[in-house]
Amino acid sequence: MDPSMSVLVIVHTESDGALATPALEAVNAARALAQQLATPFHVGLVGAVVEPAAAALGTCGAASFRAVAGDAFAQARYATDVAAAAGIATAVGADLVIVPGTSRALRTAGGLAQRLGGVADTHVVGVAASAGVVSITRWFYRQRIEGTMSRTARPWVIALETGTTPAWAGAPGAGGVEAVAVSVETRSAVTGVRAPSTGEQTVRPDADLLLVAGAGWTKKQADGQVHAEAAQSAILGFLRASKASLGGSKSLVDQSGEGQAVLPFMTHLNQVGQTGSSPRHRKGLATCCHGEEPHVIGWRFVTERRAVNLNANCGWAQGKADVVYVADAFAVMKKVNELLGA
Amino acid sequence: MDDTSVSHAEPAVPRADMRVDIVCTGFGPATAGFLTTLGRAVLNDDGTTRIESTAMPGLPLQVLCFERADDLAAGVSGVVSRARGIRTSFPEFASAGVPLSSPVTDEQIVYLLDPVGASRRSRPLRAIDAMLRAGGRLLGVDRHGVRLPYIPPFLRKHDGVVLSLGQFQQWVAGQVMASGAAQIWPASPVAGPLFADDGARVTGVRMVDQGTDLRGAPTDAYAPGMDVFADLTVVGDGPIGAVGQALDAKFGLPDGHVRDEWALGMKMVVDLRDDVDLAPGTVIHTIGYPEPEIFGFLYVLAPRTVSLGIFVPSWFDSPLRTAYRYLQHWMLHPWLWRWLEGGTLRSWGAKSVQESGRRGEPVLVGDGYARIGEGSGSTNPLSGSGVDEAWTTGAQLADGVIELLSRGEPFTRDALERAYVQRRRASWVERELRVAEGARDGFTRGVVWGLAGMALAGLTGGALRIPRRHGQAHPRLATTVSADAWMDAQGWPAVPFDGRLLVTHQDALLMGGKVQAAPGYADHVRFDDLSQCRECTTHLCVSMCSGQAITDADEGGVAFDREKCVHCGACLWNCPDDNVRFTAGAGGLHAVEN
């Protein structure tokens, strides 16, 4: 136990000053860690407006609320975000800095550690202290290997994966905020957000279901022909009817990128696995997909898994899916779409 | 696939070219031997130039090697070799620390009986089997197999090494490139040789076009294959290499030579379970099972790491030829399964082996080119050895090239004949190839005749042999029967898939071979006349395809999927109508432990 060790969680506020779920998860994780270390924890807030967030966390037990607020800090921009976080961490004298694993916080996690003269770990799925020793569990090799480790270097920036800890859900209260003055110059500006111009939204991180399309959709079928149109209508029809999110294997996405226009709505943003994303969904349905390891990595956080595949002995059948249906995915998905539309 | 009328006219995008001194095609053991030997002569020990370039004056001799596979030595096999030539080049080889290599410590030939009753055994073999079973342990029979008490001298490898050819080749490549004497470029398929205007002289090679669709038509990323001109083109691209094939097509084979004996080697590297104590350097060869014609091997490369596989020969005269399913049944034989049970597939691959030996030797040299290695007929079908022979022919060519360069002589046919071919003719490689010539012809009469013929030729120094018999003993089946269905019908039991070692064919590609194909290249397998495929009633190209890349398609035709191709070339020699065009392509196996 090290009573002098200080824990800080730094979160960004939304445009209305509230906190999103990943931020509340990070606060809860910092709170639990501080309790295990029997040390106080501090909350750092960054955003245009921070008071609503401080109020929402009013009963979380933070020793202090420090904030860098103002329009310049509304934007998810490296220069301002890293300066704000470093200012807060320095003001607190933080040894352990917890941040959520959002794109905004991950953009600066390493830079923050460098500014503080410390170290950083991201893709952390667990953080705990025992007898004063803090250890984390995090992914290596793009979600293929899980390691548990501790560090002696401080400050230590820890970016916690979203969805790995419960969100803070305590009652609001009065949260007095101490402003931290940060002066920062930047040559960058955030000008907006753009959705991919594929015409159809196919990436839905909050969907209940992930449909993974395998390269089999673009291969010659039993009649020796490629049925690109049928594949396209089966996949898009299903996404429309079920509001599922779409993932694809690298080979399928690469084919689309090569201008073969097999499934033109697939982009690299749909790619799951080794060089793609590892989406979290409650259910996953794999179609025309062989179950090779990189695909399965993309499935690691999918709770219930089913697959439709013509080969009864394929990799999915070897303990990777809950149910493997041995059937032609073209026929099955056509009927699924009919039933969903009914 | 069905478009065989791809135009090869000069592209609108200009074709680049460059000039070097020596260009090599294919980085196998022959080219490795060539580059190792030549590389030591190009530079002095202090890195200064000993042999100057004529293509790029002021620089050392410019030597390039192009390898089609995505990594150097991706996909080559586990071997046992006496390594006479390799050890001449590397006298300290044993202590060089090449990963996955070991001196031979134990050598066995095991005759495997048929434990499942599905093997197609001739009457003489059945009689032998019955005798062995009756004799049981008295005759040394254990777990449906018997270790032969005697290994004829021509087969012995007791003074040799087992090694992963992939790791060995990578080790050699590291040495060659670090010396700065040559550049070896992977992922660089060569389309074919370039000829001088008179057609008689080889002037270099043309690389494969990139940025094309599967039919070879340019896309917006089109980059025509570069022409690489060289004073000497060293052809070491193996028995199915594009340059070698083109040279054979142009110059023909010498009188009386024929390339009609092949085998498909399909192999794995397997991690054995913890309690298996097979000593590194153990060499086991099997005969008799899963079919009498199919030979097997298991080499212990390191503690609990084995390289194993089978050879399915072209003279395996069965209604249907296939490899993967047979490999699984071979592994499941009790003699082997005692070690393999609980093992994990680490890598997998397949390769065609040219087994015609000296009888398949092409024209070895011509103006501006020389051929080395397996594609030059150096594999010895009697001793079952090819790597060391290939290495040695490469080293012999290098010695000849150094001699010619030092005298300032051009690489003409006559000069290469004197400097290389005569060296080769006077060496142990040639001597042993002559003994082996026709030694396996007896297999056309059956396995017992074949083995007897090998023994006769081997023990008499090639003076006696059993002549071959032509003709086909068994009718081929119609294409409606898949290899699996046919084997089921023959009584082969279902394979108990375990997801680790006994996996589906496609899982072997993914888990073992890590087979990949980058986009942007044309299909490297084409069928000249698809109407012939529709009329073909065997489709051996399908049943022998190592990666299930060739499949039956509509109206009796066949289809090719380059993403599954391991470039074994089995389709080339299994097509009864010579209808397969097999060229060099990128991609394939990404396993380098084989």
Place this chain on the structure above:
Amino acid sequence: MEFHIVVCAGLVPDPLQTLEPVMGPAGPGLKNEALLPSVIDPWAAHALFEAAHLARARPGSKVWLVSLAPKAKLQQVLMVVAQKVPFDLVAVDGPANGFTDASACAAALADAIAAIPGLDRQKLLVFGGWESASRAAGTTLQMVGERLGITEQFQGVDAVTVGADGAFEVLERIEGGRHQVATCSGAPAVCGWATGSLHEPPNSPQVGMMNMRTLMPALQKARAASVPLAGAFGAAAVPSARRDTRVVKDMSPDAIAQEIVEWIRQ
């Protein structure tokens, strides 16, 4: 305006290889690590191709590839990469292992970049992969930027569009399959690339020959860097994910569809 683009790119196991961690006395590593085929990190490779593309469009620009990896492996992998686009190599001989510390790795890379002769910091764009396929933390490049005093940084970059004055617009991946659009007045800046939008360049023997002139000397000059493990590891393992799979073989497509729809609606 021209750019001096430095691409940081490490080596990772070829993506389809099976990775199995093993704990040694010093900490974790990969089983048969030395035997696993390597490739240049996929996202960093995209960064290299984008760098070459940008340099080609801005005459006077130059590309360096800075790589920290075991020298022998680097030599081998570069034989593929060097055929793609022109660059000068700066090699640092050190581990490519994903369990090493990002800060120490960043220090070695930043030192190597700072020592590049003729590098103009005002024209400097530091490119690299958003996250590697080994350590996969996405922190190293940020640290390199900080060490070089670069405050304009972008991560998950899929496009950089440069105007005539050197100012650029950048698309960064954010949640929901969307891009955040930002502008920057110009170099110096750091871009951690995702996939971008370029085709992989074809292999060109000419480009390869040109690169070889600096490649081998750079490898010979490679300084060794000490990059320790990130911390004290208690464990490293592939999570056990084996399930009791029900294989359904004898149902009609319609019946399967019915069952799937019921499952979706649960």
